[in-house]
Amino acid sequence: MVGHLSWPDVSIPQTNLPVKIGGHPYLVEIDEFSRNASMAATQPVGAARIIDIGDEKHPKVVSNMRLEVNQPANRAGDQVNDPGATFQVHGYAGHYCAVPSRREPGVVACSFIMSGLRMFDIRDPYHPREIAYANFPTNPTKPGELASSFAMSAPAFAPGRGEVWYADGNSGFYNLHITNGVWPFRTAATAPAPATTVAATGNERPDTAGRRLPASGGSAPAGIGVVALAAGIGLQRMRRRLARR
Numbered sequence: 001m002v003g004h005l006s007w008p009d010v011s012i013p014q015t016n017l018p019v020k021i022g023g024h025p026y027l028v029e030i031d032e033f034s035r036n037a038s039m040a041a042t043q044p045v046g047a048a049r050i051i052d053i054g055d056e057k058h059p060k061v062v063s064n065m066r067l068e069v070n071q072p073a074n075r076a077g078d079q080v081n082d083p084g085a086t087f088q089v090h091g092y093a094g095h096y097c098a099v100p101s102r103r104e105p106g107v108v109a110c111s112f113i114m115s116g117l118r119m120f121d122i123r124d125p126y127h128p129r130e131i132a133y134a135n136f137p138t139n140p141t142k143p144g145e146l147a148s149s150f151a152m153s154a155p156a157f158a159p160g161r162g163e164v165w166y167a168d169g170n171s172g173f174y175n176l177h178i179t180n181g182v183w184p185f186r187t188a189a190t191a192p193a194p195a196t197t198v199a200a201t202g203n204e205r206p207d208t209a210g211r212r213l214p215a216s217g218g219s220a221p222a223g224i225g226v227v228a229l230a231a232g233i234g235l236q237r238m239r240r241r242l243a244r245r
Contacts (some may be wrong), residue, residue, distance in 0.1 A: 005059045011046035013156070014099070015096055018053070020103050021125050027051040027059070028108050028122070030097045045070040047094045048110050050125045065120050065128050067112060068093070082114065083137075083146035090114060090150060100157035109155040109164050116149045117166050117176070119183065131182050134164075138171045155236050159184045 011031040016030075019026050031046025048065040069079055069092035079092060092114050099105035109119045117137025120128045137147040150169035157164055162184055164176045178184075 001058055003055075003057045005051065005061070007046075007049065007061050009046055010045035011044055011093070013046065014094075016051075017097060017099055017108075018102060019081040019099055019105050021105070021122065025053050026062075026125055026127075027053055028097055028099060028105075030094045030110055032093065032095045042072075044072065045075070045113075047091045048097055048108070048120075050122060050128065052125075062126050062130050065108075065110070065118075065130070067115055067118070067130075069115060070094075083148040090148070096154040098154045098156065100159050107183055109157070109166070111151040111153050111155065111166060113151055114149050116151045116168075117155060117164065117174075119164065119178070121183075121185075123185070132178050134166075134174065134176050136168065136171060136174070138168075 014030050014032040017028040019028055026084040027050070028048070030048040030049055041124055045066075047067070047070045049061050050063045050065075051059050052062045053059045063198040075092070080127050082092075090113060093112070095111045095113055098106050104123075106121070106123055107119055108122050109117060112118050114137075116133060116137075118130060121131045122128045135149055135151075137149045148170065150171075151166065152169055153167040155164050155166040162178045164178065165174065166176070167173045
């Protein structure tokens with residue numbers, strides 16, 4: 001063993017993405033679910049983070065990417081009454097992250113299960129900022145259940161078109177276009193993109209306490225860019241087409 005690292009709110013470490021930002025090596029990492037896959041507020045949600053691996057013997061967490069719903073105080077609040085919030089492999093937690101490139105990726109997009117798709121500006125790895133999201137709570141395959149999101153996929157990118165692709169376990173595939181010009185960036189420099197004001201939709205429960213992502217160290221923009229739905233294909237529709245073949 002060359003080195004080892006843990007963190008106080010570790011849950012179930014899932015993916016490690018080696019990247020270089022400003023020529024320096026980092027890992028973009030995300031934990032899935034909560035510790036012991038428990039929905040109890042006492043069990044931490046690991047969410048996502050950036051790890052400095054410049055010294056492979058002594059890696060260190062330099063920043064976290066968390067949502068308001070991942071914080072212990074909110075996990076003990078009324079969000080437990082939301083559809084799917086207390087299901088062990090559902091809930092408000094992280095699952096997979098992906099980057100558009102391993103060198104100067106600029107952004108990371110993560111599936112946050114009931115919080116949908118989340119995109120962060122990581123040009124400054126010490127101060128990541130949430131800049132876009134997509135959340136389409138629906139439940140067409142489970143009649144009688146209330147609508148919820150089930151975003152668990154690793155997103156893919158089409159930077160030339162300003163698009164991100166991901167799948168939701170309840171409703172299928174989405175091709176998303178990032179609105180308001182917040183991405184792609186014109187440069188890979190560490191200066192953040194200008195903030196824009198847009199309306200929020202869905203059950204994403206964005207952070208509103210002081211407009212600060214609680215554990216990221218970076219202030220949220222005045223308005224987070226929302227991704228516009230370009231195309232969505234429901235699972236039921238896909239199954240019917242396959243059945244006809």
